[in-house]
Amino acid sequence: MKKIVLVGGCFDLLHYGHVRFLEEAKKLGNHLVVALESDENVRRVKGEARPIHSQQQRKAMLEALSCVDEVIALPLMNTHQEYYDLVVRVHPQIIAITGGDPLESNKREQAANADAQLVVIPKIPTPSTSQLAKLLGLE
16 A cells, blocks of 8 residues: 655755655655745745756756655645645645744644644754855855
8 A cells, every 4th residue: 555755845955964854754654755846936935046956957856866756846836725735636644844844834734634644854964955055155
């Protein structure tokens, strides 16, 4: 029986923290689905200098990881309802997030409404994409 785990994010400069998070999320089930933010949403949240890699490039990098089974390239999404509709379509048993996710309350509500379990994976102490971009002079 397929046990679907859903995660979401930008995954712009793929780094160790991303890989460990995805590996831990995959351990929660047997089919890991990544909902990949659109370039427009990344730009809106992270600023005009982002994303560094296009959504197609980010999708290809994620698909190259053995722990990732499916990547959904999201269109521009503006409302929590659009994300909830995605959750309903994917029908995960588990939604995994990192500790400190600023949208945890929304995701917890989506999980409850979709009859899924929300699992918080502790954040790996590693530089974030934003920190790496600044360090590399990309931002």
